[in-house]
Amino acid sequence: MEWTVLESDVTAQDPSGVEGFIIRLDEELRRDTSSPIEGFRFLKSGEEMLRITREIENESLSANTSSTLYVGFQRGEKLSKELNRYSKLQAAGVRVVGFGHGGQTQALADTTEQWVDLDLDVKAFENQWYLVTLSPTPILFIGWETSPPDMFGKGGISADGKEFQGFVSTDGRVVDAAIALLERVRRRHGPTPDMSMDQLAKELKFPIRRMMMVTDDGKQPELGIMRRDIAEFASKKCASILLYDLSAASYLVSPYPSEVHEKEMKRALTTKELTRFGRRYLAEQLDALKDLGKESGGILPTGHGFGHLAEWAERENIDLIVIPDSLVKPGLIDRIKGYTMKVLQEHTDLPVLIYGKSGLAHLSP
Numbered sequence: 001m002e003w004t005v006l007e008s009d010v011t012a013q014d015p016s017g018v019e020g021f022i023i024r025l026d027e028e029l030r031r032d033t034s035s036p037i038e039g040f041r042f043l044k045s046g047e048e049m050l051r052i053t054r055e056i057e058n059e060s061l062s063a064n065t066s067s068t069l070y071v072g073f074q075r076g077e078k079l080s081k082e083l084n085r086y087s088k089l090q091a092a093g094v095r096v097v098g099f100g101h102g103g104q105t106q107a108l109a110d111t112t113e114q115w116v117d118l119d120l121d122v123k124a125f126e127n128q129w130y131l132v133t134l135s136p137t138p139i140l141f142i143g144w145e146t147s148p149p150d151m152f153g154k155g156g157i158s159a160d161g162k163e164f165q166g167f168v169s170t171d172g173r174v175v176d177a178a179i180a181l182l183e184r185v186r187r188r189h190g191p192t193p194d195m196s197m198d199q200l201a202k203e204l205k206f207p208i209r210r211m212m213m214v215t216d217d218g219k220q221p222e223l224g225i226m227r228r229d230i231a232e233f234a235s236k237k238c239a240s241i242l243l244y245d246l247s248a249a250s251y252l253v254s255p256y257p258s259e260v261h262e263k264e265m266k267r268a269l270t271t272k273e274l275t276r277f278g279r280r281y282l283a284e285q286l287d288a289l290k291d292l293g294k295e296s297g298g299i300l301p302t303g304h305g306f307g308h309l310a311e312w313a314e315r316e317n318i319d320l321i322v323i324p325d326s327l328v329k330p331g332l333i334d335r336i337k338g339y340t341m342k343v344l345q346e347h348t349d350l351p352v353l354i355y356g357k358s359g360l361a362h363l364s365p
Contacts, residue, residue: 001028003125003181005144016146017123018165029173039170046157046164049129049143056131056139057085060094067135068095068113070182072128074145074153076102079111086111097186099126101153114205116189122152125178126185129164138175141168183207187319187351194360197229200353201236204320204363208237212299212313213322217247217281223324226355227285230322231292240295242268242316244309245282246339248300255279255300268297268316305338310347318350325356328364 001024009020026037043049060069069089073079079086079098089096090111098112101120108115121127122145130142143166145152151161169175183206191203213230215223227243234241248255257277271283271290282298289296299316301308313321321344330339341364344352352364 005123016165018144037171041168043166052141052168053131061089061092063136066093070097070132072130073100075100083107083111116186122149132178138172139170140175140178142166184349190363192362192365194362197233201233208239208319210318211239211320212242212244212318214246215243222357231289231294234294242297244299249304268299274298306344307347313350320351320353322353325354
């Protein structure tokens with residue numbers, strides 16, 4: 001599902017393309033359950049949209065439960081005009097993740113768990129006016145601005161020429177899908193300058209529960225240093241680590257014993273299993289992580305390249321991929337094998353942390 005208004009969504013009856021987007025969303029959801037979108041209401045009035053947003057905010061404020069509220073402001077200055085309201089939400093324990101075009105300011109940082117600075121895009125879902133939350137009531141409101149592009153995110157909803165189209169839905173499938181999209185967007189928009197691991201642990205605001213880090217059979221000492229530093233970082237984020245063994249990959253030989261079916265091994269392995277499979281070095285690396293208090297597991301890939309790694313990361317619900325900077329500009333053989341950032345970015349939009357020999361690291365832009 002592409003969460004943006006496409007050219008194919010535009011019709012003579014609806015030149016905005018919003019109705020076409022909704023039709024695509026409905027078709028996507030029906031593939032799994034054959035049920036249409038439930039708890040759905042189409043909206044065109046900016047005033048009614050504002051009333052709905054206030055209802056959602058007020059319910060979050062009065063719920064007395066910890067929740068996350070994903071809010072699209074279109075532009076950063078829109079949130080700047082709502083600081084009082086969102087300061088109260090934050091004080092009530094609501095974690096606000098804000099999205100919009102415009103750089104981070106102290107005011108935005110003080111009222112949000114994370115401010116996601118987006119490139120300007122008048123068609124993409126994440127750039128629109130919306131509120132999405134799972135608690136206390138699962139709900140999604142989205143208002144696409146269909147005004148002329150030069151008016152996007154500027155002025156009040158009653159300004160001359162302002163037009164919106166959107167919908168509100170309490171269908172859990174819609175809410176879950178939107179949150180999954182917004183979580184991926186927020187992960188991609190972290191700090192990109194080199195930082196120490198301590199700094200990064202403070203600066204990366206999105207949840208990191210499971211990490212995947214590349215490793216080898218011990219022939220590259222710098223990977224051992226990386227494992228130690230990343231383990232300390234994972235401890236600060238309360239995250240588990242999966243080690244992806246690059247040295248196990250082969251075009252000709254399976255990393256698993258002949259009596260083991262590869263189809264049964266589409267999961268991370270324990271130290272006991274790795275030892276049985278002749279990968280004692282990987283079991284020892286996992287033991288070292290466990291000594292630091294980190295839950296861990298090992299992956300024996302059956303093929304080369306970052307496309308294969310991306311498949312594993314998606315299957316294992318990874319939040320952050322960690323690679324050394326030597327794989328950002330790899331040599332000829334590694335490029336032929338598919339270990340390039342271009343290949344990785346073509347196969348996944350998960351965030352990638354690049355670790356340098358200096359001990360500094362950054363997110364891939």
